[in-house]
Amino acid sequence: MKLVFTPNPEYIHKVLVTAQEAGVLNKLHMERQVPFDEDTEIWKYNPLGKVPSFVMDNGKPLFGGLLICEYLDSFNKTAPLFPKDDTRWDVRRQMITSDGVFDATTLIRVESWRDKAEWNVDYMVRERRKIMLALKLLNEDAKEWLKNPKRFHIAHVTTAGSLSYLSLRNPITDCKLEPGDGDWDWKKEFPVLGGWYDGILSRPSLAFRLAKEDIAAYPKA
Numbered sequence: 001m002k003l004v005f006t007p008n009p010e011y012i013h014k015v016l017v018t019a020q021e022a023g024v025l026n027k028l029h030m031e032r033q034v035p036f037d038e039d040t041e042i043w044k045y046n047p048l049g050k051v052p053s054f055v056m057d058n059g060k061p062l063f064g065g066l067l068i069c070e071y072l073d074s075f076n077k078t079a080p081l082f083p084k085d086d087t088r089w090d091v092r093r094q095m096i097t098s099d100g101v102f103d104a105t106t107l108i109r110v111e112s113w114r115d116k117a118e119w120n121v122d123y124m125v126r127e128r129r130k131i132m133l134a135l136k137l138l139n140e141d142a143k144e145w146l147k148n149p150k151r152f153h154i155a156h157v158t159t160a161g162s163l164s165y166l167s168l169r170n171p172i173t174d175c176k177l178e179p180g181d182g183d184w185d186w187k188k189e190f191p192v193l194g195g196w197y198d199g200i201l202s203r204p205s206l207a208f209r210l211a212k213e214d215i216a217a218y219p220k221a
């Protein structure tokens with residue numbers, strides 16, 4: 001199994017956590033590709049040009065982080081993360097909501113790479129709105145999660161991943177799109193979600209990150 005990733009390990013966080021929970025982390029061959037590099041070879045794995053991308057042992061590709069997670073979860077015979085019971089639609093909606101926070105965060109950041117005078121502010125404010133509304137909804141979901149602390153599923157993985165990315169690179173405080181954004185603290189605005197996040201981080205699979213030297217050591221091709 002091959003996992004194609006970027007030097008920014010936040011993009012494959014959910015994939016690594018799911019692989020670790022399924023006990024197949026050591027079966028992953030890692031290949032580093034930077035989608036925005038001119039000489040990137042990402043296209044040979046994924047016509048959509050994105051990481052994470054994946055190649056199964058039969059040589060067939062998979063792409064879309066959530067689909068890769070679902071595939072890896074199929075090896076989890078003890079406690080699969082994608083439920084099949086009555087909760088499956090709620091959990092998948094939560095998964096999509098939190099993964100959308102990650103995508104909106106990325107899109108604002110990518111736009112902010114341009115000179116400030118060239119920013120498409122309307123577009124950035126629209127993505128900002130998605131982050132705020134999605135976090136509001138997840139803050140409600142977290143009330144239910146806290147009632148059942150032993151349960152762990154894919155939406156927990158994607159939510160923790162999106163929140164750790166937001167804690168690391170926060171385009172709302174960086175870009176200051178609306179009044180007060182410079183001091184915005186997601187944990188203050190969404191305290192239930194913040195409390196849930198602080199608690200869940202002690203789970204070993206969530207705390208796992210590729211070491212910086214490992215990221216540098218993986219061959220580009």
Ligand SMILES: N[C@@H](CCC(=O)N[C@@H](CS)C(=O)NCC(=O)O)C(=O)O
Nearest residue numbers: 011035049050051052064065066103
């Ligand atoms: N939520 C998506 C995120 C994928 C994503 O946006 N990856 C970025 C990482 S830089 C990318 O490859 N962008 C290249 C592009 O949009 O062309 C997933 O998990 O598959």
